[in-house]
Amino acid sequence: MIELHQLGIQRGEFCLQGIDLKIPTSAYSSFIGASGTGKTTILECITGLLQPSAGKLLLNGQDCTTMAAADRGIGYVPQDLGLFSWLNVQKNLAFGLNRQKVSADEQRQRTVEVTEALQLADLLKSRVTTLSRGQAQRVALGRVLVMRPKILVLDEPLSSLDAATKNLVTDVLAKFHAKHLCTVLHVTHHEADIDAMCDVRCEIQDGQVICCEK
Amino acid sequence: MMSLNCERRFWLSLQLLAFCFAGVLLWILASMAMRVSLGDVVVMLMSDGIQSSVKLSIMTSSISAAIATLLSVPIGYVLARRTFFAKWLVEAICIIPISAPPLVFGLALLIFFQSTAGQLIEANVWKFTFQVSGIVLCQCLITSAYAIQWMQTVFHQQSNRPEQIALTLGCNRWGAFFRVTIPEARPAITTVALMAWAHCMGVFGPILVFAGMIRGRTEVLSTTIWLELQSGNLEAAIVASLLLIVVAVSVTAIAKRLQLSIGRSAVTRSAATQTAATPAAVDQTAATPAGRADD
Numbered sequence: 001m002i003e004l005h006q007l008g009i010q011r012g013e014f015c016l017q018g019i020d021l022k023i024p025t026s027a028y029s030s031f032i033g034a035s036g037t038g039k040t041t042i043l044e045c046i047t048g049l050l051q052p053s054a055g056k057l058l059l060n061g062q063d064c065t066t067m068a069a070a071d072r073g074i075g076y077v078p079q080d081l082g083l084f085s086w087l088n089v090q091k092n093l094a095f096g097l098n099r100q101k102v103s104a105d106e107q108r109q110r111t112v113e114v115t116e117a118l119q120l121a122d123l124l125k126s127r128v129t130t131l132s133r134g135q136a137q138r139v140a141l142g143r144v145l146v147m148r149p150k151i152l153v154l155d156e157p158l159s160s161l162d163a164a165t166k167n168l169v170t171d172v173l174a175k176f177h178a179k180h181l182c183t184v185l186h187v188t189h190h191e192a193d194i195d196a197m198c199d200v201r202c203e204i205q206d207g208q209v210i211c212c213e214k
Numbered sequence: 215m216m217s218l219n220c221e222r223r224f225w226l227s228l229q230l231l232a233f234c235f236a237g238v239l240l241w242i243l244a245s246m247a248m249r250v251s252l253g254d255v256v257v258m259l260m261s262d263g264i265q266s267s268v269k270l271s272i273m274t275s276s277i278s279a280a281i282a283t284l285l286s287v288p289i290g291y292v293l294a295r296r297t298f299f300a301k302w303l304v305e306a307i308c309i310i311p312i313s314a315p316p317l318v319f320g321l322a323l324l325i326f327f328q329s330t331a332g333q334l335i336e337a338n339v340w341k342f343t344f345q346v347s348g349i350v351l352c353q354c355l356i357t358s359a360y361a362i363q364w365m366q367t368v369f370h371q372q373s374n375r376p377e378q379i380a381l382t383l384g385c386n387r388w389g390a391f392f393r394v395t396i397p398e399a400r401p402a403i404t405t406v407a408l409m410a411w412a413h414c415m416g417v418f419g420p421i422l423v424f425a426g427m428i429r430g431r432t433e434v435l436s437t438t439i440w441l442e443l444q445s446g447n448l449e450a451a452i453v454a455s456l457l458l459i460v461v462a463v464s465v466t467a468i469a470k471r472l473q474l475s476i477g478r479s480a481v482t483r484s485a486a487t488q489t490a491a492t493p494a495a496v497d498q499t500a501a502t503p504a505g506r507a508d509d
Contacts, residue, residue, distance in 0.1 A: 044378075047382055048381070048382070049378045049381065049382070068381070068386070069378075069381040069382045070381055070382070070383075070384050070385060070386055072382075074382060075382070076379065076382045078375060078378070078379070080373070080375050081375075082373070082375035082376045082378060082379040083376070084376055084380075084394060084397075084398070085376075085398065086397050086398060086400070095380070095383055096383030096384055099383055099384030099385055099389070100384050143379075143383070147383065
């Protein structure tokens with residue numbers, strides 16, 4: 001469960017006040033709103049990359065307002081992906097697993113599972129600098145899915161994908177959600193893409209988030 | 215058609231300006247080089263004086279460049295990424311060796327090491343005044359200021375997104391810095407190290423005042439030029455100058471090649487991946503440091 005209580009966020013000139021949000025455990029939630037309304041800012045606050053100036057943030061019932069990003073167990077795929085450009089695809093995928101000291105066997109199993117699902121198996125040895133935008137987007141998603149997070153925060157992960165790849169990624173997300181019962185917050189400008197799997201619809205309007213169950 | 219001609223004239227005039235400037239520089243340097251024959255150059259290069267000054271220059275510059283680079287990475291990083299109390303003051307102080315005449319630093323060092331604190335350091339830690347270590351200290355202080363500026367620009371241009379992702383993947387702040395920030399900036403750090411080395415080769419003013427110009431002891435290439443001029447040996451001064459020019463051109467060429475090889479990979483890089491800090495960032499902000507005996 002993701003809960004924001006009267007959250008205030010200050011980022012330079014940009015400011016959000018009194019944000020309330022509640023996404024139930026294991027819900028798949030779409031997050032929509034016009035550009036520049038603060039969707040990414042809220043996501044960064046949830047992931048721990050940005051400290052709120054006021055209010056409370058609870059993840060699965062635990063107060064995480066001041067908790068370090070590393071301890072929150074959130075998988076985050078930002079819009080600009082943030083791939084590690086000096087590493088190949090395989091090492092990008094294994095980065096988080098190595099930090100969490102996941103055993104080699106387990107790493108191999110998870111990597112195979114994700115690379116097969118996202119059709120990345122042929123790209124494992126490629127440098128990420130040589131990938132197309134669509135391939136890079138799948139690597140960024142794979143890097144998070146191998147971690148099997150309890151909360152998944154996605155910032156427009158389907159934005160540069162062709163129709164076929166979009167279907168593939170949507171299918172992977174739906175299966176991952178169903179299998180691991182994680183809570184998903186998915187920012188999108190094309191609600192129709194994920195309409196079928198959404199349980200909750202959140203919209204940011206005039207600096208406030210309005211959520212409704214579907 | 216009109217606009218095409220206008221566009222072409224615009225670029226041609228700017229190119230002409232660049233060629234003119236490069237031409238004037240080349241003319242001045244060539245007129246100096248013409249004063250010595252190839253035979254003179256060979257004889258001077260074989261002389262013990264030049265050889266020992268080249269060896270000392272290379273040794274001190276290598277140590278100083280390494281220290282300056284090691285200092286510049288964390289300082290450049292914090293100045294680029296954080297806003298903190300009195301940051302403007304720290305930045306202003308860090309830039310003094312660039313903005314003030316470097317000779318001032320030599321004088322300041324000399325006076326500092328005559329103070330109680332300085333004498334304690336010299337008595338218990340290391341002797342610097344009129345020593346080889348003094349050359350390293352001068353080169354370090356002056357070059358670090360430049361290296362910090364270069365690294366600050368690099369980190370300004372390098373996206374912090376990969377670091378943020380590393381934080382969400384289980385790294386703490388130190389882990390993200392060493393596992394992500396540094397590897398991402400490695401090509402730029404290499405270029406900064408190269409430029410710092412070349413800059414160290416050209417440091418003159420502070421060495422003149424603080425380390426002295428003791429023949430065969432604290433004589434580096436930049437001071438050799440001055441010593442030879444003072445003793446009326448113009449040919450030796452020119453050969454030492456030419457050596458510094460060769461260093462400058464070589465280092466710039468290597469830095470450009472490094473920049474090109476990274477640039478090539480950047481062309482194929484998708485918009486998805488973050489732009490690694492390219493040495494271009496360094497190249498754009500840095501006055502070519504090599505061979506400067508300007509101070």
